[in-house]
Amino acid sequence: MEYSDKYAKREKRKSFSLETIRFHIQPFYFLLPAMVLLGIFLFLPALLTIYYAFTDYYLLTPDQREFVGFSNFTQLFSDPVFMKSLQNISIFVVCIIIVQVGAALGLALLINNNKKSNIFLKVAFFSPVVMSLVVISVLWLYLLNPSDGLINSMLQGIGIDAQPFLTSPNQAIFAIVFVSAWQGAGYQMLIFLAGLQNISREVYEAAKIDGATKWKSFLHITLPLLRPTTTLIVFTTLIAAFKLIIQPMIMTQGGPLNSTMTPIYYIYQTGFTDRLVGYSSAMTVVFGVLIAVVTFVQRKLAKEEI
Amino acid sequence: MKYVVMAAALAVALFLTACSDQETNSTQGEETISMWVQTSKESPEGEVMFDTVQQFNEEYEGTYEANIEFIPRSGGGGGYEDKVNAAVSTDTLPDVLTLDGPNTAAYAEADIIAPIGEYLSDKDDFLPSIIDQGTYEDELYAIGYSESGVGIFYNKDMFEEAGIDLDSLPTVEDPWDWDQFMDLSKKLTEAFDTPAIDMGLDDKSEWLMYAFAPFLWSQGGQVVSEDGEQATGVFNNEDGLKAMSFIQEMQNKNYTTISPSENGFETGKYPMMMSGSWSIQMLETSYQDIDYDIMPYPVSPDTNELVSPTGSWQYAMSTSAENEEAAGALIDFLTTTEALGDISLGNTVLPARYSAAEELEDQVTPQMNKLIEQNTASGQPRPVIPAYPQVTRAFQQTVTGLSFYENTDELQQLLDEKAQEMQTAIDRRN
Incomplete structure (x- = not known):
């Protein structure tokens, strides 16, 4: 039992x-x-x-690919264009974070009150986000044209010489930073706006009673309380920025003198135009590892901060 | 689960009927030929192709039946080429396909397309540039269905305003050299306070190779050696330097510009434009106010040899074609004098056969005839090499990079660097 x-x-x-x-x-x-x-x-x-990445895969002869060991990797570290593209994307990422996040915060502060007219501003600032990047690139290509573009006509109106912008190796990458930030800032602006509206009125009132100026309450209340939002925005902007391809593809084709060549663009070009799939795979792997490292470091830093 | 089974059964049934459809076609005794083209039925070029294929089907009724399919292309022809690349990986290429001239060598080397010389009738009638463009390692792999050409378009009214005697302008028999052309540009630039010529330097694509390589060829230089193996010591030699110096001088003296106004010539802003037959179409239809004519390419003062660009899309047979006779017959039918004449007239492009050029003479504009005349006298194709994509990019970057350098040493350095890039790409394919 x-x-x-x-x-x-x-x-x-x-x-x-x-x-x-x-x-x-x-x-x-x-x-x-x-x-x-x-x-x-x-x-x-x-x-x-x-x-x-470890084969000599040529797009047109997929059956004949052979294992080549690390030869793709050794070649790419002596490839001046790949190295230049890494340098370009570093400049781009640093600048875009400063410009785009700064602009987004500025716009958010500008419309962070309950005036009716702000709806119009909100839509105006956000509208570039919903437009296709290709359309925006073509649009700015005309606006930035040195001989009869709108921007240069305006500059000349106030007595500044016409700038070459996209046709100068020194300016092109910054022109692309500007266009990209102009396009993307509206999205981050909305997130900042949500963050700003989460900050309690009482904190500002208390500060006002204590005699804090507007600038001081921005510095000591708004900024610290926005930190989680800022971390999120910097994170997402950074990852998106590494993927830059459409703007240089349409506006400069990576030129002049490879000054706007980005890793993703070069990978695309090598794989599909030059048909060197093996070599471009090796670049993808290296670039992927680099992004992983950056993301990892950033996460560590972000964790320490919060 | 029941639905999954039903859906699967339906799919299988559909698949089987699709197969049996094809089956019935061939049991009727008709061989089907599949064909891909990059132009749609709605374009003038595609319309002629689709019509010609229909004529082919009528002519060969009971023997062959060709199915022509349009594959949309995006950007610089990418979409169509992506489809071809994918078909190579999955072994699903059609029997006959179109391809752009610079792809000939890569496709032939990779064994994607088969020699077609034996199927074409009256081969000597094709322009030499058409034959050269389709030839890789002494075999004809592809045949262009039209030719293209570039000339110097000029605005007659503006020339007269600047005090230039129109009768003194160069002809194909008696072209001007670079120095004379530079004098002309100087006069025009001063007269209108604007660059004299839009050379399309903002294009940053194949145009730069296509339109600017003739300057190098006229000087006696080459992009790569005859056998396609050498770029260093060839592209960056003395001839290369001289030709690039001319283009550089045009840029640095502001006779031309790297950022021209959109349609500057068509709207009467620039007195000259370097462009091809497509601009004739545009000027005839949309900008009829401009009274223009075309003069030939300026030539190197050292050689006085007129060289002009050529190049076109072509027909080829894939190596996976089941019936080579049938595919060959289709390509032959598509490249008769009549078919090529129709395509040239329909699309305002130059004819690919001498006989077609003769027939068209009375039917096209005088400007078009000037391009045809220059083309038959001096057309030269771009190099037919598998590493073409990298070679052309290095060349394009040289042309766009010229204006950033001032002295000859720096220019030499740029040429050395780009020649080395070409060489690396060539060596990698060997």
């Missing part, structure tokens, strides 16, 4: 555990479609890229 009781108990536990397993597995059925799609379109290509 005692034995059978024990047996029944174990039996029960077993069936219970089977059920638990089933219960725990069930959610994965729902994940399955997403996982399959992710697997096919993200993980598999990523793994294949790593594999191709």
Whole structure:
């Protein structure tokens, strides 16, 4: 009797555990479609890229690819264009974070009150975000034209010489920073706005009573309380900035003198125009590792901050 | 689960009917030929192609049936080429396809396209530039269906205003050299206080190779050696330096500009423009106020040899074509004098055959005839090499980079650097 009781108990536990397993597995059925799609379109290509990086894959002769070891990697470290592209993207990322995040904060502060007219400003500042990057690039190509573009006509109106902007190796990357920030800032502005509206009025009132000026309350209340929002924005802007390709592709084709060549653009060009899939895969791997390192460091810093 | 089974069954059924459709076609005794083109039925060029294929099907009814399909292209022809690249990986190329001239060598080297010389009738009638463009390692792999050309468009009214005698202007028999051209540019630049000529330097694409390489060729230089193996010591030699110095001088003296106004010539801002036959179409339809004519390329004072650009899209047969006879017959049918004449007239492009050029003489504008005349006398194709994409980019960057350098030493350095880039790309393919 005692034995059978024990047996029944174990039996029960077993069936219970089977059920638990089933219960725990069930959610994965729902994940399955997403996982399959992710697997096919993200993980598999990523793994294949790593594999191709060690081969001499030529786009037109996929069957003849051979394992070449690290030769792609040794070549790319002596590739002046790849190195130049890394330098360019570093300049771009640093500048875009300062300009775009700064502009977004400025715009958010500008419309952070409850005036009716702000709806118009909000829409105006946000509208570039919903426009296609290609359209924006073409638009600015005309605006920045040195001989009859609007910007230069305005500059000449106030007595400044026409600037070459996109046709100067020294200015082109900054022109692209400006256009990109102009396009993207509206989005971050909305996030900042949400952050600003989360800051309690009472804090400002208390500061006012203590005699704090507007500037002081901005410095000592607004900025510190916006820190989590700022971290989030800097994070997302940084990751998006590394992917820069459309603006230089349309506006400068990476020139003049490769001054606006970016890693993603160069990877695209090498893989699909020059048909060197193996070599461009190697660049993808190296660039991917670099981004991973940057993201990792940034996360560490962000964690310490919060 | 039930639905999944049903859906799967439906899919299988659809697949089977699709297969059996094809089956019935071939049992009727008709060989089907699949064909991809990069132009749509709505474009003048595509319209002629689709019509010609229809004529082919009528002519060969019961024997062959060609199915022509338009693959949309985006940007610089990327979409169409992406589709071809994908088809190479999955082995699903059509029997006949179109390809741009500079791709000939890469496709032939990779064994994607097959030699077609034996299927073409009256081969000697094709312009030499058409044959050269399609030839890789002494075999004809592709055949251009039209030719293109570039000349110096000039605004007659503005020339007269600047006091230039129109009768003194150069002809194909008696072209001007770079010095004479530079004098002309100087006069015009001073007269109108604007760059004399829009050379399309803002283009930053294949145009820069296509339109500017003839200056190098006229000087006697080359982009890469005849066998396609050498760029260093070839592109950056004395001839290369002289040709690039001319282009540089045009830029640095502001006779031309790297950022021209949109449609500056068409709107009467610039007195001259370097452009191709497509501009004739545009001027005839949208800018009829401009009274213009075309003069030939300026030539090197050292050689006095007139060289002008050429190049076009072509027909080729893929190596996966099941019936080579059938595919060859289709390409031959698409490149008869009549078909090529129609395509040139429809699309305002130059004809690819001498016989077509003769037939068109009375049907096109005098300006068009000038381009045709220059083309048959002096057209030269771009190098046919597998590493073309990198070589052309290095060349383009040289042309756009010229204005950032002042003295000859720096220019030499730029040429050395770019020649080295070309060489690296060539060596990588070997």
